[in-house]
Amino acid sequence: MAEETILLHGKRKDLSDSLVPNSEVSLRYIPSVNSDVDEVTFQSQESEEDKHLLEKDVENEEVEEGRYDYERALKFVGFGPFHFIILFATGLAYASDAVEVLAVSYVLESSGNDWGYDSAGNPPLSKSQKTAISLITFVGMMFGGYVWGTLSDLTGRRKTLIVSLLVNGLAGLFAAFWRNYYYFLLLRFISGIGVGGSIPIVHAYQSEFTEKGKRAKVLAALAMFWLLGQIFVASIGWIIIPHPTNNNNFLSWQVFLLIAAVPSLLSATLYMFLPESPKMLQQRGKLDKAVQVFKKVHKWNSILMCRKMTEFKVKSLTLEVKDEADLALPSCMAYGGLCMKIPIKIRKALWRTCLLFKKKYLVRTLIFLWVYFCLSFGSYGITIWYP
Numbered sequence: 001m002a003e004e005t006i007l008l009h010g011k012r013k014d015l016s017d018s019l020v021p022n023s024e025v026s027l028r029y030i031p032s033v034n035s036d037v038d039e040v041t042f043q044s045q046e047s048e049e050d051k052h053l054l055e056k057d058v059e060n061e062e063v064e065e066g067r068y069d070y071e072r073a074l075k076f077v078g079f080g081p082f083h084f085i086i087l088f089a090t091g092l093a094y095a096s097d098a099v100e101v102l103a104v105s106y107v108l109e110s111s112g113n114d115w116g117y118d119s120a121g122n123p124p125l126s127k128s129q130k131t132a133i134s135l136i137t138f139v140g141m142m143f144g145g146y147v148w149g150t151l152s153d154l155t156g157r158r159k160t161l162i163v164s165l166l167v168n169g170l171a172g173l174f175a176a177f178w179r180n181y182y183y184f185l186l187l188r189f190i191s192g193i194g195v196g197g198s199i200p201i202v203h204a205y206q207s208e209f210t211e212k213g214k215r216a217k218v219l220a221a222l223a224m225f226w227l228l229g230q231i232f233v234a235s236i237g238w239i240i241i242p243h244p245t246n247n248n249n250f251l252s253w254q255v256f257l258l259i260a261a262v263p264s265l266l267s268a269t270l271y272m273f274l275p276e277s278p279k280m281l282q283q284r285g286k287l288d289k290a291v292q293v294f295k296k297v298h299k300w301n302s303i304l305m306c307r308k309m310t311e312f313k314v315k316s317l318t319l320e321v322k323d324e325a326d327l328a329l330p331s332c333m334a335y336g337g338l339c340m341k342i343p344i345k346i347r348k349a350l351w352r353t354c355l356l357f358k359k360k361y362l363v364r365t366l367i368f369l370w371v372y373f374c375l376s377f378g379s380y381g382i383t384i385w386y387p
Helices: 048-064 070-077 081-111 127-155 157-175 181-207 212-240 252-260 262-271 278-283 287-304 331-335 344-355 359-385
Strands: 002-009 024-030 037-045
Touching: 070 212, 070 278, 070 287, 081 127, 081 157, 081 181, 081 212, 081 252, 081 262, 081 287, 127 157, 127 181, 127 344, 157 181, 157 252, 157 262, 181 212, 212 252, 252 262, 278 287
Parallel strands: none
Antiparallel strands: 002 037, 024 037
């Protein structure tokens, strides 16, 4: 028997509507010294089923008023042709990352004797230089993953994806025109920064448009685009690299790199016509804009499926409640002397990274890091060096 106290502001009122059906309740009315407040103490014993019914009633009332939480809004919009457009865009970005990561492995052997002889007279690439070219892309990915991932949380998914894909594509494009080792190394590093940004963000962007029941299947379909990217880069490498060009100043492996940069640029162009993630808009308090994105998805699904457009019932979204205890900056970062010189957004980003290593998240964080390390070591170790 749990004892609870309800303060009723104003006059006494009938509590029969507030009580849970089939619950044992005893009421004791206590007049308050303050005439504006009455206090009622009651004892109740409620089953879990009764509590669930009350929560469900509250949710139904919100839906009737047109106020949806995020998952309910996704479910109302459903899954249709517009989501396949989103999947194609994220898949193209993911495939372009695979192309840029693996392209260098097809270039190393074929280009080794071409470097520098036409201009500076430099010797062919040594083994250590080839190792550096293979390594530098992943160094860029390591920095890019953190920087772009953090920016996407602060500024939005779509804008960050467009910039990271442009960085990847343009750096890969310029690298095709350089046969200077150090310039090429720098451009591959910049390309890696772009790749590291788009890989994690495409998964977040895709999942935030997909309802919970279909999310796993859609993300599995997205993973297949990485394999398509591998098939594409291997195919164009097989077709282009073995056949010399008629121009000694622009060799076949340079043509290969030029074509390998195209998917990133196409993907960035496609994202310019797509909306921002409604989840990001909701988290940043832009609820009206989030509703407009859902409305657009609902509209285009109806148009592309050639069906009569049903009434759009999502009038507003509930504001997501954050764990302020976790997200609040500690005093040393909020008011510390040196920290005060760092912009507040950067301090918040650094603190969110630190949260991953708090006691309640530490084991899971370390497990995920180890699993990803092992997968990358085996996969990239073979695909980069085997060709």
